[in-house]
Amino acid sequence: MESDSNPQPADAASAAEAPAHDPTEVRYLTPEMCRIHLGSHGALHATVLNDRIYGGVYAAYAFPVAHSDEFISLIHSGGDGDEKEIGIIRDLKAFPEDQAALVRAALQRRYFIHRVQRIHQIGWKYGFVRLDVETDKGHIDFLMRWKTDRAVDYGRRGKVLIDVSENRYLIPDLAALTPKEQQDFRRIIYW
Amino acid sequence: MELPPDLAGRAAVEGVRVEEAWLTTRTDLNLHGQYEPVYLLVEADRLVTLGQPASPDEPALRISLQREHIQEVRTRQGIGGGFLEARSEGVYVEILAYSNALADVFQKVAAKLKLWIAAEKPQVGPEDDFNPRTCPVCGMALEFKGDVCRRCINRGAVFVRVLKLMRPYAGKAALMIALVLVAIGLSLVPQQLVRLLINHVLAPGQAHNPVLAEDVARMYLLGMVAALLGTHVLIAFTSVLSGRLASFVGTQITFDMRSRVFGHLTRLSVAYYDRYNVGQLMSRVVGDTEQMKGFVHQLTGGFLAQLITVAAVGAMLFSLDWRLALITLLPAPLVVLSAVFFWRRIYPRYYRVWDANSKLHGVLNTILSGIRVVKAFGQEEREQDRFARSSGYVRDSFRGVEYTVTMFNPAIGVLFQLGGILVWFMGGQWVLRGRLNLGDLIAFLGYLWMFYNPLGHLTQLTNWLTQFLTATQRTFEILDTRSQIVEAERPKPLAQRGGGIRFEHVTFGYNRHEPIIKDVSFEIAPGEHVGVVGKSGSGKTTLINLLARFYEVDDGRILLDGEDLRDLKLDELRRTVGVVLQEPFLFRGTIYGNITYGQNETDPEKVLAAAKAANAHDFIIRHPLGYDTYIGERGSGLSGGERQRISIARAILYDPKVLILDEATSNVDTESEQLIQAALRRVTAGRTTLAIAHRLSTLKDSDRIVVVDDGRIIEQGSHEELLAAKGVYYRLVKIQTELSREPAVDSLASMTPKPT
Secondary structure, three states: HHHHHHHEOOOOOOOOOOOOOOOOOOOOOOOOOOOEEEOOOHHHEEEEEEOOOOEOOEEOOOOOOOOEEEEEEEEEEEEOEEEEEEEEEHHHHOOOOHHHHHHHHHHHEEOOOOEEEEEEEEEEOOOEEEEEEEEOOOOEEEOOOOHHHHHHEOOOOOEEEEEEOOOOOEEEOHHHOOHHHHHHHHHOOOO | HOOOHHHHHHHOOOOOOOOOOEEEEEEOOOOOOOEEEEEEEEEEEEEEEOOOOOOOOOOOEEEEEEEEEEEEEEEEEOEOOOEEEEEEOEEEEEEEEHHHHHHHHHHHHHHHHHHHHHHOOOOOHHHOOOOOOEOOOOEEEOOOOOOOOOOOOOHHHHHHHHHHHHHHHHHHHHHHHHHHHHHHHHHHHHHHHHHHHHHHHHOOOOOOOOOHHHHHHHHHHHHHHHHHHHHHHHHHHHHHHHHHHHHHHHHHHHHHHHHHHHHHHHHHHHHHHHHHOOOHHHHHHHHHHHHHHHHHHHHHHHHHHHHHHHHHHHHHHHHHHHHHHHHHHHHHHHHHHHHHHHHHHHHHHHHHHHHHHHHHHHHHHHHHHHHHHHHHOOOOHHHHHHHHHHHHHHHHHHHHHHHHHHHHHHHHHHHHHHHHHHHHHHHHHHHHHHOOOHHHHHHHHHHHHHHHHHHHHOOOOHHHHHHHHHHHHHHHHHOOOOOOOOOOOEEOOOOOOOOOOEEEEEEOOOOEEEOEEEEEEEEEEOOEEEEEEEEOOOOOOHHHHHHHHOOOOOEOOOOOOOOEEEHHHHHHHHHHHEEEEOOOOOOOOHHHHHHHHOOOOOHHHHHHHHHHHHHOHHHHOOOOOHOEEOOOHHHHHOHHHHHHHEEEEEEEHHOEEEEEEOOOOOOOOOOOOOHHHHHHHHHHOOOOEEEEEHHHHHHHOOOEEEEEEEEEEEEOOOOOHHHHHHHHHHHHHHHHHHHOOOOOHHHHOOOOOOOO
């Protein structure tokens, strides 16, 4: 495997005369010029045509609320600890399914967020707000501080709750909850 | 931590030397971002992760990395969690994932692994399993790192400490409580007088009560009315007295507590402020101490008074007629339930109203403040819609509350009346049958309201108690914290103030397990000017933090004029070592007051001289009020360069033998920098000076430049010597020359290194 100071070319043809892309411009990664694959120890790699192989890449949403399957940034951590954006995937669906799956898995790893499906109970305990919820990761009972910065807007309809351990719980659309759940929730998380 | 036995067995089969592992820990997530216990084991020469296999065919071993293949270990923050990563063959590999609940634990693990890959011996102990985000006793998550566990608070002990605080005011507090009891006792009297008045004067002859002669009845009437008046006057009088006493004791205890907390905070070391942010501490000093006043008010007019009132009135009801008293109790649960309903369901709706109002204010403020932008982009209609949405939210929130309240209040009124109606119905029949006096019935009805009202309020007791105990415990926690910087029992005086400094094998880390300064030794002669250079995070500022004794070294020692800093009187150390910081901190007050900060005696002539030397005089004198100009918080009203020059004037006046300059010119424009540099040249003349600067041009005239990297001194020498050595310093100069077009920096590289 290459070191960052000696980048390994994506392939022999694409290697040598790699024109450095202008860092002030957005580089959109397309399936024609970018291949996403796994390297050693399962690290995510991105091979960019006329550039190089980037090892140890992670993915981040540019617009997690408005465009959750589009505008995904691929970021590479250099050996000096500096992080640089390789480029942005405008539409993940344009990539072959196996590559798109790798990006989605990377996003799932980076965004450790519980998606709340049901609110069984919301109330007070020891001066905290206590929520007993059903999430995509199972049934969870958590405590959060009753402060506006602990329940922040997610778009115009949702909320992200942050518990005392800084774990995150997403309610994508409050209107999708049952009327009773909405009423109970609004009673305490009124903002 | 130990592996579960079955997993340990599988791991051994797969070649993991479980017994030889010097570090075993568990995370809560797998690398797919799903909850699953995954174990990290570190052997002498390899790290592995292990997870319970889903089937017998699957391996338990997830990742295996040889130490020799790892160049670096780090944690990377994700959203809601993080990763422990190793750089292997130039690529960062995710070793494991963890949720935010374990972020602190894995930061410690990363620090130990860094030592491990450097072939150093990390220490592992039970304290490493300590997670500051959870209660060490019950494991409950805490509100913030190191906070009080609300479940484990020793409520009794907190109360005892609060009561002890009242000791200096014990006499007044006792009198206050006595007055409260008297007031409660007196509040029971009017109904008794009414009872007597009706039974013996106004409606005699029932239930075998004797009929009085008219004159006697008139006398009784006058006496009763006078007694009623007297009772009410007495009640008012005791209320005034107890209220004033409560105010005196409450505000005084709050004042005492606030002064003690603030005094203690100023004595705590800088390390304490690394753990808690200023906002939290402010809320403790201002908000939490205010709870003391609340406690005293709860004794006089709050829960204690209400509790005693309920008990006293209840006793009175039963003494008048136990059967009617039992009937009275019938609606009591409904009263309690309706109070609970109000506090839980209706009161929170007011929050929405407040929130809606505050949002409306915010929207209005934004639109009106940015009206030029709105007009410039022709967005009046869009903003009109935005305002209408906010205004509509206020309207709907108000409606929601008012519709509910207009229904709830009459309903609760009926409920309260229900008790009265039942008493009227049963008691009325008993009066007609001669089993009960009319006066008794009327008195009963009077007591009824005194009984129901406090019942409703008492439902809030537990909420208040939790809030009070938590806030008070937080306050006590500050008072119980010991400063890490303690003065020696018998501090030595400085025999001479030459300003000679020596670091001897100094090692230090803000977290003990993560050294920032590693075995550093160097010496600075009295009057020598030393520049400290290095990348961000290399340990430059830490070196000067140690020299100013803001922190205590973990190993080694720092000598000032031959004396260990720890043996010196803190006052004397502060007088000898002066600091000019990157962010000059000015306090609210006059410019004169800020320059003379830290001086017991001030002399206007010296202040003028110091300001002149600091190139501050000219801009100060241009202000209409000159040195008496009042500046706001943190020096608002002055530019960054002006603030810095005032802080330099302060340092000149302070006249320390050792001067520390921490990026003193990094936040100012070029013109200000030149003025400041000129001032610094004057102030540093004849003083031992230790200067940190990112702009290397400002250090080139130093007697010596020390290059720090990763907590160690890797190069030192004069500017010319270091350029000639073509090492790290040379590279830093080259980078700055390429990045900056400032002549000062350009001139650095163009200098021809002198042959050494």
